[in-house]
Every structure is written in structure tokens, then in C-alpha cells.
Amino acid sequence: xxxxxxxxxxxxxxxxxxxxxxxxxxxxxxxxxxxxxxxxxxxxxxxxxxxxxxxxxxxxxxxxxxxxxxxxxxxxxxxxxxxxxxxxxxxxxxxxxxxxxxxxxxxxxxxxxxxxxxxxxxxxxxxxxxxxxxxxxxxxxxxxxxxxxxxxxxxxxxxxxxxxxxxxxxxxxxxxxxxxxxxxxxxxxxxxxxxxxxxxxxxxxxxxxxxxxxxxxxxxxxxxxxxxxxxxxxxxxxxxxxxxxxxx
Amino acid sequence: xxxxxxxxxxxxxxxxxxxxxxxxxxxxxxxxxxxxxxxxxxxxxxxxxxxxxxxxxxxxxxxxxxxxxxxxxxxxxxxxxxxxxxxxxxxxxxxxxxxxxxxxxxxxxxxxxxxxxxxxxxxxxxxxxxxxxxxxxxxxxxxxxxxxxxxxxxxxxxxxxxxxxxxxxxxxxxxxxxxxxxxxxxxxxxxxxxxxxxxxxxxxxxxxxxxxxxxxxxxxxxxxxxxxxxxxxxxxxxxxxxxxxxxx
DNA sequence: TATTATTGTATCATTATGTTACAATAAGGT
DNA sequence: ACCTTATTGTAACATAATGATACAATAATA
Numbered sequence: 230x231x232x233x234x235x236x237x238x239x240x241x242x243x244x245x246x247x248x249x250x251x252x253x254x255x256x257x258x259x260x261x262x263x264x265x266x267x268x269x270x271x272x273x274x275x276x277x278x279x280x281x282x283x284x285x286x287x288x289x290x291x292x293x294x295x296x297x298x299x300x301x302x303x304x305x306x307x308x309x310x311x312x313x314x315x316x317x318x319x320x321x322x323x324x325x326x327x328x329x330x331x332x333x334x335x336x337x338x339x340x341x342x343x344x345x346x347x348x349x350x351x352x353x354x355x356x357x358x359x360x361x362x363x364x365x366x367x368x369x370x371x372x373x374x375x376x377x378x379x380x381x382x383x384x385x386x387x388x389x390x391x392x393x394x395x396x397x398x399x400x401x402x403x404x405x406x407x408x409x410x411x412x413x414x415x416x417x418x419x420x421x422x423x424x425x426x427x428x429x430x431x432x433x434x435x436x437x438x439x440x441x442x443x444x445x446x447x448x449x450x451x452x453x454x455x456x457x458x459x460x461x462x463x464x465x466x467x468x469x470x471x472x473x474x475x476x477x
Numbered sequence: 478x479x480x481x482x483x484x485x486x487x488x489x490x491x492x493x494x495x496x497x498x499x500x501x502x503x504x505x506x507x508x509x510x511x512x513x514x515x516x517x518x519x520x521x522x523x524x525x526x527x528x529x530x531x532x533x534x535x536x537x538x539x540x541x542x543x544x545x546x547x548x549x550x551x552x553x554x555x556x557x558x559x560x561x562x563x564x565x566x567x568x569x570x571x572x573x574x575x576x577x578x579x580x581x582x583x584x585x586x587x588x589x590x591x592x593x594x595x596x597x598x599x600x601x602x603x604x605x606x607x608x609x610x611x612x613x614x615x616x617x618x619x620x621x622x623x624x625x626x627x628x629x630x631x632x633x634x635x636x637x638x639x640x641x642x643x644x645x646x647x648x649x650x651x652x653x654x655x656x657x658x659x660x661x662x663x664x665x666x667x668x669x670x671x672x673x674x675x676x677x678x679x680x681x682x683x684x685x686x687x688x689x690x691x692x693x694x695x696x697x698x699x700x701x702x703x704x705x706x707x708x709x710x711x712x713x714x715x716x717x718x719x720x721x722x723x724x725x
Numbered sequence: 726t727a728t729t730a731t732t733g734t735a736t737c738a739t740t741a742t743g744t745t746a747c748a749a750t751a752a753g754g755t
Numbered sequence: 756a757c758c759t760t761a762t763t764g765t766a767a768c769a770t771a772a773t774g775a776t777a778c779a780a781t782a783a784t785a
Contacts, residue, residue: 247596250498287566289567313559314562318535318537350564418732418733435732437774456783458730458731460730460783461780462732684765687763689742701751703751703752704752704762706761708751712763712764
């Protein structure tokens, strides 16, 4: 779903789009020591869904994914990566989209292109929670962050898509140093450790974690952060951006 | 391309198939200390290509990939995994397929489904070279193994697809212990090390490699292998299959 | 000024990996 | 039979990475 939905709806043959192929994007953010994903809710529906969209017939697939991402977060230059194609026949279920269209007062023909079988390419994005501005469009009620351990009921197989995205993020975390894309510009070592612990779902050893991160040589120490706590103030760090993967 | 090509050719609207979506499979084997891939050559054409195919409109995408793989190697229960979707607009080039069809004496209509833009889902498979039986079909001259460091000229972006597959294999090798799928049933430690060295494209330290492999606890020592060489005979090993990932 | 919690880092322990060395041994030659 | 040769299996030690503990430094607050 994207801003062009009205055109897509009345365009019953899907003219201008690649047929049967969709994009779903798992947009991860990190806030309050919790991993979050950006979800939409549809008007007149209790269904939540991942931001997604379709591919113009003269557009690169990766470019389409970036377009979807930017339309939802108003961010560019974001870490974005394909992770899996969801193509089981059992995904095929025209009911939810039919419901959405009917709720909008539109009665789609039987062979409307949006009611056919779709294969979906899964992407995940890592964004700075504080910079993303969740933007709903005309067919969605809301576009908001939801904590991963408290997700609402999701449309179709979107729950499995999120699970697979998280699994991919987890296994790429150490190898690719992509975690920094989820941090704010400045952060403490505690913040960073908390992010790693949340993604990997396990406690890490503080001393070893700090030693390793500093040893990577991609952190620059800025200043101290007075939190107001009755204890030594932590340093703030920023990461040296040209040493960390952002765009592919 | 698969055995049903004649039907696909005369079926100008692609009835029964998902439109615009294809599968390309990089089938890896290992022989003579070299990585090999299975390639087809088309009749009346100098073009080589990856084994590929299309998805039935009532078939899982992963199942379709397995069907393609089995039709080319006569093997089942093979390690097979999605690795990337190739969806750039610049891939779109109807010329090669047009040439192939014309060479078969078939003049396709302008809007033949096979001449439209395709997005291709890349899979890679790891097979035991000694067990796979390369099988061409009626539109291919040949179906044979080619050494990775001596590939013929390939159709479209198939060369990039192979490169990306190798990159994925390389980065998954240690983590997932999938290398064993490329070995014969019984092998020496030297064979295994040679495989790793070839995939990773670097020399490994013999003592450390052996220690690590034995430490994994997935190898069973069988017997000695008398090679005829004037030296100590190496042991043969087989891997304890229920400890190694094969199918997903 | 004492108390408190947290941070940064040093220190040592443990594990993993790199490196060297060497005994075991299966041909082949004499 | 015995010596030579190349390769294997593994021990032994060196170095690097990680786990675990300890402790000084230090911002609040009382």
C-alpha cells in the first residue's frame, strides 16, 4: 500500500505495475530499550500491516523498496536490505484487501489485479527512531511504532515476515556492523549494549562488550553526559560514519 | 527454462504461470579441487545460461525452485536456498529469448509473455558432484558442469547472479556448516580443506583446520584410504548427517 | 563530607586460533 | 630387508580473543 492507492484501486488491471509482485518492508527502530517496527492500521479494519507497495513496470525493485521506505519515514540514505521472498501459495487470500476496498465504498470486480495471488519481497530497514516521522496515507488510519514484544494482530503472514526479518538482522549484526544505523547520533556505551542485548536476546558482558566496540575503531568519544544520576557520567559516542555500512 | 518449454512457448499469455517472475538456480558442485556450476547451452546459440524456470500459479515459489533443481540433477533432498532477487529494470531484454524461439522456428508475437520484463529469484544449491546427473531438455544442447574460474559467456546478468551466489555461500560457510553438502559420501581431511580453501579463496592452516573440524563433532572416521602415494594414508571421514543442515 | 550507583579500565582466567615440530607410515628404490 | 620420501595426525607452544572479576573515578544526593 502506498500513496497511490486510489489509482491502484481504480486501475483494475494494474496497468503500469508489475503484476503479482509486492514489497513488504520491516522498518526497525529502537527506543526505550525496545525494538520497534512501523505498522499501519487500515480504516474500518482491525488489521495491522507492514508498509508495502508495488513496483512500477519501469522501476528497479530495490528502488521501489526505497520509495516505499521514504514515503513512510520521510528519510533517505537509510540502511535497507532484501532478506527473503515470501511465495507460498498458502499466502494467497484476497479477503483482506477486498474488505479494505469495500470499507472504502469500492466494490472491486472479481478479477481485480489486487485480488490475485501476490509474491512478496521482504526488505528490512534500520532507522534512527528519533528521525523517522511515521506518515499514514489516505487508506490507513495510522502509521506508528509498535514494540516487537507487543505486536498487534497482523494481516496475512506479516507476523512471520517480521520474525524472519529479525532473524536476519540478528545473524547479520556482528558481521556487518549494521546496528549503529538504529542508534541516535550520540549514544552511550550502555545504550549500544542495550541495543545489542535486545536484538540478540541475551545478556552481554559489559567489560567485554565495551572493549570490543572500542577496539573496532569506529567510535569517536565526544563528551560526557550528565544524566542526573548519582554516579559517574558516561561518555557520549558517535560513530565514524564512513566506516559503517549504511546504504548498500 | 524447463521441460515444459514447448507449452510455455505456444502459451502466449503464460496461462497457468505467475507472470513476470522467474527462478534462476546456481547449482554448485565440487570436483578436481574446483568449484563448478551447472550451465545450459541453447540450441543454435552461443549463449550459456543458469537452469531456471517459472512458477505455476498454484505452486509455492520454493517448491518451484526444487522442481527446477530436480529436473536438472535428478536429485532430491538437496540443500537449496534463496539468496537474492534480481529486479533491476536494466535486466529487461527480450532479445535473447526471442533469438532462442526464432532459432526453434517459432515467431513469437510482440506481446508474448516470455518477452516481457521478468524479475528473477536467485537460489543456490549444493550438490554432490558425483551423484548429480546433468540433464538437458529439448531446448538446450547441453547441460554440463563448468569450472567457476573458467566460465563461458553467459546470458543476461547470469554472471552477476553466480557471483552473488558465491558471495553468499562464502559468508554462510562457517556459520551454517553447509560445505559438507558439496562433498562425496566419504572424503579425506585434505579434500575438505581443499573445498574450504576454494570457496573462501585463501589458504588455511592444516593443523588448525583439522583440529577445528574434528572439534565440531560431526565427523565420523571410517577407514584408511590407500592412495598409492608414498606416504602415510589419510583417514576417510563421513559426516554424521543428522548434525548437518541439508534441506531447509 | 559520606553514601550510592554506574562507568571505564585493568587484571587474570579461559578458550580459540596461529605456528612449529615431530612421530607414524605407505609406497618406491636399492 | 632397509633406506628414502611425502604426507598425515597430533602434540606443544605462542598469540589473540573472549569471559569474569575487581577496583578506582565520579556525579548526584543526603
